Amino acid sequence: ATMAAPSREELLREEDEAVARAAIESDDPEELAQVARRVPTINEAPLLALAAKLDAVKCCQWLLAQPDVDPNLGKRKTTPICAAAAAGAGRAVEALLRDGRANPNAARMDGVTPLLIATQQRHLSVVRQLLLDRRTRCN
Numbered sequence: 001a002t003m004a005a006p007s008r009e010e011l012l013r014e015e016d017e018a019v020a021r022a023a024i025e026s027d028d029p030e031e032l033a034q035v036a037r038r039v040p041t042i043n044e045a046p047l048l049a050l051a052a053k054l055d056a057v058k059c060c061q062w063l064l065a066q067p068d069v070d071p072n073l074g075k076r077k078t079t080p081i082c083a084a085a086a087a088g089a090g091r092a093v094e095a096l097l098r099d100g101r102a103n104p105n106a107a108r109m110d111g112v113t114p115l116l117i118a119t120q121q122r123h124l125s126v127v128r129q130l131l132l133d134r135r136t137r138c139n
Helices: 008-025 029-035 047-053 057-064 080-087 090-099 114-120 124-132
Strands: none
Touching: 008 029, 008 047, 029 057, 047 057, 047 080, 047 090, 057 090, 080 090, 080 114, 080 124, 090 124, 114 124
């Protein structure tokens, strides 16, 4: 059984995903804007979750300004703020909290909250940011 060659659409999507990933890795929202409409996710993860994890604060801010971006929607089992907390991405956590729509208590599917994640990983600046947000529950 031979594998079919990838379709033109598949090749274009792969190219767009590569551009989106590179834009986020270099925190370049102008570059990200070129492809974000066509590829809102990479490997099922919303672009905001990847930007948050990589502490790409300019891309986070640009994505948060887009009307169709949900700041609480992550890849299957997690959320952008959980991804940022796990990575110790303090600037991204700050951008998400400042936006006001990201829920600081939005837990992963296993019930673990961003505060617990940051505490377990010893990301003390993220713990402090979360505790300073009056919406964060400590239980």
